[in-house]
Amino acid sequence: MTPTDRIRVVPRALVTAGLSAARLPLAAAERAASQRGNEAWPPAMAFEGLEATVETVLGSLLRDDSLVTRGRLRQAKLAQLRKATELETLAEQERAEADAQFAAREEQAERQRERAAQQAAERERQAEQQAANRKRAAETKAAQKAAAVRKTKIEQDKALTDAERRARLEALSRESDALAAQQEALEAKETVEVIDESIEGTRAARTSS
Numbered sequence: 001m002t003p004t005d006r007i008r009v010v011p012r013a014l015v016t017a018g019l020s021a022a023r024l025p026l027a028a029a030e031r032a033a034s035q036r037g038n039e040a041w042p043p044a045m046a047f048e049g050l051e052a053t054v055e056t057v058l059g060s061l062l063r064d065d066s067l068v069t070r071g072r073l074r075q076a077k078l079a080q081l082r083k084a085t086e087l088e089t090l091a092e093q094e095r096a097e098a099d100a101q102f103a104a105r106e107e108q109a110e111r112q113r114e115r116a117a118q119q120a121a122e123r124e125r126q127a128e129q130q131a132a133n134r135k136r137a138a139e140t141k142a143a144q145k146a147a148a149v150r151k152t153k154i155e156q157d158k159a160l161t162d163a164e165r166r167a168r169l170e171a172l173s174r175e176s177d178a179l180a181a182q183q184e185a186l187e188a189k190e191t192v193e194v195i196d197e198s199i200e201g202t203r204a205a206r207t208s209s
Helices: 003-032 042-061 065-208
Strands: none
Touching (some): 003 042
C-alpha cells in the first residue's frame, strides 16, 4: 500500500462509518415495516442513492478512486433496482389489467349464460304454452265433435221415432179401414141374407096360395 493510499484510508473509513451510522434509523424502520432485506423498498432505495452520491462526490474530492468506484457501483445497482421496480410495477399493472379484462370477460360470459338460460326458459315456457293451447284446441274440437255426434244421434232418434209413429198411425189407419170394410161387407152380407129371406118368404107365400 502506498503512502497516498494509506492517507486515503482514513477519510474513506470515516465516510463508511458515517454512512453506516446514518443507516441505523433506516435499519430500525426496515424492521418495523417488515422490509428488512428488501432493497427495492423506497426508503432503502433513497438511502442507497444518498450513499452513492456521497461516495461519488467525496471520492472525487478526496481523489479516492475506490470511493468513486463504490459510489458508481451503488448508482448502477440503484439504476438496476429502479428499472426492476419499474418493470415490476409495469408487470403488476399489466397483471391488474389482464385480471380486470378477465373479470370483465367472465362477467360478460356470465351475463351471456344468464341470457341464454332466460331465453331457453322463455322458449320452454312458450313451447309449454303452445302445447297447452293445442291441447285445449284439440279438447274443444273433440267436445264440439262429440256434441255434434250427440245432436245428430238425437235428431236421428227423433226422426226415427217420428217415422215409427207415422208408420204406426198408417198401420192403424189401414187396420181401421180394413175393419170398416169388413164391417160393411158383413152388413152387406146381412142385407143380402135379409133380402134373400124376404124373397124366399114371398116365393113360399105364392106357392102356398
